[in-house]
Amino acid sequence: MIEFHDIYKSFGSKHVLRGVTLTVRKGEVMFIIGQSGAGKSVLVKHLVGLLKPDSGRVLLDGQDITHLKEKEFYPVRKRCAMVFQNSTLFDSMTLLDNVALPIRKHFNVSVKESRRLAVEKLELVDMAREAERYPADFGDGMRKKVAIARALTLNPDFVIFDEPTTGIDPISANIVDRLIRDLSDRLGVTSIVVSHDLRSIFGVADRVAMLYQGALILDGPPSVYRNSGNPIVDQFINGRPHGPMEV
Amino acid sequence: MSEEQATMQAGELAPPAELRTGFIHDVVGALGEPVLHVYREVRNILGLMLLTFFYTVFRRIGWSAVFEQAFNVGNRSLFFITVVLGFLGMILIFQSGFQAQKIVGDLQMLGALYVQMLFREFAPTITALMLATRVGTGIAAEIASMVVTEQVDALRMNNADPVQYLVVPRFIATLVMTVALSCVSLVVAFTSGMMLGWGAFGINPATFYNTALLEWGDLIIFLLKSTAYGIAVPIIAAEAGLSAFGGSEGVGWATTKSVVNASLAVTFLDFLLSGFGYVVLFS
């Protein structure tokens, strides 16, 4: 279980997060939605220590991980993996080596063994055939799948997806969505998905939390969002350019 | 990419015998590839140079852009050049003074020889090398960023030729500033060398002003070199910038290529012009 308690975060004069309190239950797929710049990515980066809050606490299964030092975050990062928005595969290695790297580093296995294990992970995302090729040869959708495979190498309990379907074609987006749903159903992985893709929200999410101007304005299952009664939520869900929301 | 995948999946056909690569093929390819690569590079650079010359002479020049670039290249490199050449002057005098003391014992001619060397070799060449690093990477980075963010394409869409608009001002500015900064280098290295000579070896500063050894040839070589470098560096940097592709990685690659090619070109031109100087001017 993940808990954010009253997180405040600013960058200079920009107050990105103003007192966000959120709980993510074990095994569920939680979507965090909101406008661009609402603080979604910033919030989830606190979970793996890539950012530290100005005030507030972050708890992972009851352990306070807010102020851990970089080295102390390593065990946390093994339990809680992150798939970045830009896939961020390592350009200088093949897809296979990309996935094999964390295996080689964290499980005391030989290079050959790590590659074998990497192939298994790639099969999970149906990319095993392209294993010897380089990231530059592929489009965003396929790179994203490999990034997911890489994130799964340490068998995490939690996975954070930062805008997994933004900017990729509908078919690949669908594949990614089903993968996320699959992870939860089959492997019991808790997923936190940062997104503003409405199709994914209504197709995959167990719960949805919406951030607006740094604060949480709604938190509940997708059905709540269809008729929320909140004009801001309403405007966002229906994609209307005019309304109370400051664009 | 997807087409390629589809084609391959339609029955994994093996490539025909003539296309299969063997060891000999690989060796010949490995030898020939760098040559082709160098040829292509040189051809591109010379092409850009001719185009730039053409635009400089036959088209209207945006002088405000030239002055802006001249400030970038000249004024902002001044501190850097002064520091480097200052140290260089001290190094040269220290080394030669030390050795001359051991072998020859007489340091009278050191000043005059030193000045001659400054004119012929060190002032223009080291200045150019430093500008190749600072200005060369600067120009390449600027232009490369514009290429990868599609600003150059936008220029073309507005019927503005990138070479005329981007390269020519930087070319003129760098050429003028290279010669100017080479003169500054002369003064700086001269001064620092003279001071160190006096401070470390007690050499009379007046010997540095001894122009007995200085000939017109030295001045000609100085001007030839600094002009040649001033042409080579911006053209090469611009060519590297214009050939960029692929996001931030492309910008990094373009800046690296610029500094390497420009440094190499300066060294090569130095060799050619020094040889020319020796054979023609000093025999």
Next chain:
Amino acid sequence: MSRLLAAIGARALSASTELGGMVIMLLHIFRGIFTWQMDVMETWRNLYKVGVKSFPIVVVTALLVGAIMVIQTGALVAQYDAYGLLGWGAGFATLREVGPIMIGLMFSGRVGANNTAELGTMKVTEQVDALRALAIDPMTYLLVPRFVSIVLMMFLLTIVGDLTALLGGALTAQLLLGVEPLLFFWSIDEYLLTEDLFNGLYKAFTFGFAIAVVSCHFGITTSGGAVGVGRAVNASVVASAVSIFVLDYLLTYLLG
């Protein structure tokens, strides 16, 4: 007047910030080396990349530098008809000063700039963060192998470069000045000491050190997208060049 002082002060402050950052990074790197936490695969890969990539350019530069030094010294030597001193004059300058400096500058351009560009690109495309998210320390994985490769290769390539430069010099001496290679090399053998060679090599080692530190620092602290990478490479080569000259002066003074 106060604006000039402010400008100098600002420059000094930013320079010292960079310098401080480099020292801290250096401490991390040393700790990684001495606790044997290097990633072996990455180190091999970098040794190969750095060595192979810069070999041709060092050889070409060295040949040219050797030739140039002979040409310049040749003019002097011809004046005094002291051809026996040609090898010494050109060789001395090459081994002690011009060789390490030119090879250093070339190396800084070929390897240093490339290193900064690679690290910078990785930083702005969040690949460095991706490593951290996988609980892999970027210092030991990225920086230590590169640091070791650059220092080692600079040293080795300068040895190769010195020899090549002397060869280039001998060739030029024969072709341009009509000085027999035998005389040229006798002159070197007679007047140059091993001390002169080692002098240059100490410098090469130090330059390599500087290039490694500077390029890694500016690479790993890049920010600001594609433009930031360009700026980082620029800063990296400029700082390397200045370091080379300043260090050269210090070493010349200390080593005599």
